[in-house]
Amino acid sequence: MASARQIRLLPPELQNQIAAGEVVERPASVLKELIENALDAGATRLRVLIRDGGQSCIRVSDNGCGIPENELELAVTRHATSKLSTIEDLSAIRSFGFRGEALPSIASVSRFRLASATHDGEGSALEVLHGRVVAIGPAAMPRGTEVEVQDLFANVPARLKFLKQPATETRKCGDLFVRIALANLDVDFELLNGERTVHRFLAGEDLPRRLSAIWPRELVDSAHHVDMADGPFSVRGLIGDPATAQARGDRILVYVNGRPVQDRTMISAVREAYRGRILGKEYPQAVLFLQLPPDEVDVNVHPAKTEVRFQDEGTVFRLVRRAVAKALEACTDVPPLTENAAHFSVSRSLPVLPVAPPQERAFADAPVPARPDSPLYEQPWPRKFSSSAAVQQLFETPAAPVPPEPTPQRSPDPAPQPEAALTRYLGQFADTYLILAGSTEITLIDQHAAHERVLFHMLRTSGSRGDRRPLLMPLEIPMHPSQALLVQEIWTQLDELGFSLELATEPKLLLHAVPALLTPSKAREFLEDALTDKASSMEDLWAVMACKAAIKAGDVLTPDEALALIESWQSLPDRNFCPHGRPVTLRWSVGDLEKQFKRRS
Structure with missing residues (x-):
């Protein structure tokens, strides 16, 4: 039997390391927290330097409002923050950070230096080694803040071994840097890998120009603008042309009140708007910014603040889907056939x-x-x-x-086309x-x-009339038990399409009649495909039927x-x-x- 252990308060250093396990997953996590702190401080210019994928050094310099000397130690203390003061503030968060955990968590697993000045030339610097303050004193620097993180996870070997190769960590830092830059077009950003400039964005650039730094130019040039508002909710951004869809979903970037997030509601709405325009296994490109009142979204869901929860998911889903669908309607179309009857x-x-x-x-x-x-x-x-x-x-x-010359006896032409x-x-x-x-x-x-x-449109507009073609002999289709269950789930829809079915033992399916559009062999193929793809809605079934009935x-x-x-x-x-x-x-x-x-x- 296990012996009883005394309950005791954990030391601050251990508390910070535990918190770091949630907040500081990898160098890109550190970079995210530092950049967001700079933006919260009102910075209009940020310079970021990383070495060895961020493991040996991450340095972020900004021209924000700075931190007074008497608050430097407080800045690396858990749950100390300037962004919240009452519990009511938690439901109306407008800043990126608010937990007061990032800096102490980072400082507990690195050699950490924080230098800041509220006026040009009058600054202070604080040095922390693995959670312990080791030095503090004056520092001559321009107004703003510089944070330098060295030897990340050196005192936590178990975390260090989970880092990827420096090239991989560098790429993740670069992706994070660009993603934040896309949402802050009025801020000047520069990212250096060692002494080499990787990205440089000037303040005042538009979204397509910044997006061209990470996406092919032709993809950006063919993108469609999104802009729709519904009361206090609005969606804007860019979406890729359906012809440029890809096999991976890594180019769907969504933001909520300027915060980059991973949100299933918004991503699902984007994919639903593209439904019928791209293949089911393809993903579109999108950079979408959702703005809504702070009390309509809960950002206090995950320590890394990459997830949010909406007060009304349905409203968000419908707005994003409508906004994207409207933008897609701008695709060009084929002009009508000419009125000229010449050969x-x-x-x-x-x-x-x-x-x-x-x-x-x-x-x-x-x-x-x-x-x-x-x-x-x-x-x-x-x-x-x-x-x-x-x-x-x-x-x-x-x-x-x-x-030949046009025949003058032709029936009257409609109005001439340009x-x-x-x-x-x-x-x-x-x-x-x-x-x-x-x-x-x-x-x-x-x-x-x-x-x-054409056939799909005819099926959808004419409704489910169930026109049938009776068979002289029932057509037998052997089935797996799981398929038999699926057939029963869509039995009503199949009947509306024009199938007359009977589920026999073994199990097997007997077809007594098939839709008028299909031959018996195509009807068999239709059922096999519908069950394999697990088509359940009438739209899905119409699509499969149109495919089977169409010319090849x-x-x-x-x-x-x-x-x-x-x-x-x-x-x-x-x-x-x-x-x-x-x-x-x-x-x-x-x-x-x-x-x-x-x-x-």
Whole structure:
């Protein structure tokens, strides 16, 4: 049996080392606390020097308000702070620091020197070795504060061995430095690694300029601005174009009242806004600043202050999602097909389809009248032409070696489009991509992605009508017990889509009817994919069904089929991405092509 031990108060040095275990995880943690203290002191110029990844030396100099000589020792005492005085202040925190733990924690695991002056030339310096004050005296220095931390964790070997290689720790310090600099554009920042300047940011720079120091320039140039307010809540910043999405989520940077944080609510809202514009396994780029009243957020959640808790997470989520989604709507789009009905020769003459005025564009439920061997046979995508007679005339006109004169008996044209907006269909490339040419750019359309978007829109707007195709013999699908449970969870949604199912023993699934859009083999593939991806919402199921029912890469399209697909796709409000987030189009401007052919730099 264990013997009873006396309860006693821990010595201050041990208290500080325990606190350091929470606050000081690595050199970047030290750098964060020191920079934030400088900003709280009103600094407009910061100079940071690190050596050996910050383990041998971290020095932060600022031009802030300084610390009086009689408060230097108090500054390295636990729970001593100038930023809080009453318990009410804790619910309205506007400063970065407030716990009074950072400096004593850092001083307890390093050789620590704090020098500060409230006026030019009149300063004082304090030296601390592993938590014990060893010297204090006057120091001639300009107004501001300089903190130097040497031999970090030298007295705590267990912590020292967990540090990474100096190059890794240097990179983490640099990332932290830049992230803070992005939120304080009115402050001059400089970071040195030894004697070499790594980053230098001048006060007054805008966000894109500072962001270019860590992100590729072309990524920043294609970014979209975010700016939305809802009462006392506001969101601003930059987000990356969907085409630049990446496999890692390390370029989603979020801030709350200027404080860099790791917040799941904001990150989830960003990813939700990109849903359907990028692949599920991809991540966008974003630098977002959320401003809200201090009493609406609790920053006293974690000792390192990297986590926050919102009073109303739902409001924050909706605001961030709406702000990002609105910015994404600014993406450019493909102009409508040209009104000019002249033939345009590539390898053969192809007609150019007249465009219906907006009031005449309407979806029809009739299937496309294609040949039986067409890949679009029995595919019910919407068909919309301004004048069936005009279309019939165009497709019955034999190809000519030279462009014929426009037929004066054509049906009345809609209002003419400006020259920059004219687009012609040139043909199909690799039996997969549809080529459009305008006066200022050329566009490739992925036929599968475009048809996916058309079918998805049709499913979403028409509702769950459950149109079915009965099978003469039930189709059997063997299932794992876990899959059988998933099927039961989405049973109602599958019925609304048009499946008639029966769950038999063993277990196995019997299909008595499948949705009208799918063949039996595609219906089997649909169920397998839906269960593998654990699709549960109707949006997810519509996306999978649209993918299975759409034409595929390699399917040959006749000109009228291609034009019908293009015009159906062009009428959609959200046509730039397939339901799974892949881009539908790629575009090259005249300037892009001139660069490729080295006509200009």
